[in-house]
Amino acid sequence: MVKKIQILDGGMGRELSRNGASFRQPEWSALALIETPEYVRKAHDAYIHAGAQVISTNSYAVVPFHIGEERFATEGRSLARLAGSIARGAADASVDPVRVAGSLPPVLGSYRPDLFEPEAAKPILNVLIEALSDNVDLWLAETQSSIAEVRLVAELLKDDPRPLWFSFTLDDALDEQGQARLRSGESITDAVAAAVELNAAAVLFNCSPPEVMSAAVLEAAASSTLTLGVYANAFEPADQKRGANVGISAIRRDTQPPSYLRWANEWIEQGASIVGGCCGIGPEHIAALSAHLPTSNDPLSGPHD
Template sequence: MAKHIQILDGGMGRELSRNGAPFRQPEWSALALIEAPEYVRQAHDAFIAAGAQVISTNSYAVVPFHIGEARFENDGTALAQRAGTLARAAADASPYAVRVAGSLPPPLGSYRPDLFEPVQAGKVLRVLIDALSEHVDLWLAETQSSIAEVRLVAELLKDDPRPRWFSFTLDDALDAQGKARLRSGESITDAVLAAVELGAASVLFNCSPPEVMSAALLEAGAHSSLPLGIYANAFEPSDHKRGANVGISALRRDTQPDNYLRWAREWVDQGASIVGGCCGIGPEHIRALSTALAGSDFVPVAQDALHV
């Protein structure tokens, strides 16, 4: 392809579950980090083998919302450091250039902009940033439901010279005017302009249905020349309203690798230069993306090297 496409990894939690790692709510992907970290390394290796050029630390669930206040107080730093170490080791072991993104989640609950409180959230994020810092090449504030959330991340990162990627999660359906919106109700235009103001190196949209991504991408591209990215989830539409930590959502059947690649081609045609997957998107999806989109400068390893 004419432009360079960066390939992200996919959803860590579902890959851990599929491979037999300890996995349940509320701990989600943090449970393997606590009880069986070798599965986390295995998942990183599988995504890299599939062609991921950027992998995210398994720190998304290392927050009180998932592991509880007491465990976070006692073990949060050590668990985040473990997440960083595992991702760094996997990236460094690859024969290809793989970057590590420090995953900074919404610290007080995914999809819940109403729960955001900057002082409390800042305390959680400070632990993650300090623990991950020595291991990462860039910062990825992901599944951000509101502009206030990314403003806090930018404030905490301050003069950190590494690229900061801001990734917003979207309402599950377009509004009456056919526009995508953040889960807070804020507009894509306002979110993108805020990201630019806050020094974002890239703006992405994640953990939302594939169907709403194009509208967000087109609106974002009209207001910024920053690199744009998409990594959608594979949740069943009927399960989207559950919210995080309310059972384990079913996965839809129409997001198999070939179909997901069709959406990804559309996103690339509309301006995306960063593409990957979120919940339910596995190494087989990433292989399809990397093979079709990454270009001649990257050749993923053989199919039989994948851990499935």
């Protein structure tokens, strides 16, 4: 039987910037929610039109790191609720079925497992979960650098019946044994084992170079039967190394839609059944995936063979 692929959306921040939305550091994609929320809807619509079957809420930057402690305290809940309602409206307006994933970011800093403190992260995540809950079909803890980060998310969502997806960000290069690792240095095998223990419905890898994804998918597929997915970024190698949230990274020239489609086919051959894009991957990339991959006709039931 031909494997049916579920298509995710692409990066939100650069799509907002490209289309003229309010966009700058440190607020990043949260600034559009504050000043030009109509552009968030336009971005969701563009990805749905391109063929995305799952769209993520624009809540990644609705954290104190980006919008500041004071604004998060006074507006964080309302901004996250707005992100959820905009995504829900776009999904409900689609002719084809579209699910909404509640984006739960690494709330104390992307690519920085060393900054993670459960007690500091918990109240921020609780605000996002409460505010998004009414509008999401599944939860996506994304760009997670360590197992400890997903353990906290699972603890906070332990009574929630909706599917929980964990998406890990990987070190920029394979180790000396040719294996991919989380940015914390933890192994893919250990991360997948934790996901199984925590009743995750899927394990994905995101916001990392396309080149490291196949090794991660291969190792994950060998250690479990969990649904696997990939959504890579398009950062230049030098900008991968300086970390996320540090300026606006340059986009590499070899991640045009045809090249990205070739990588996606490789990930699928290794075992992935969910594919999409992260930073720098836009609607044109998602359209190429949707046009050339055997997609599920019933995405609301989730990925399956």
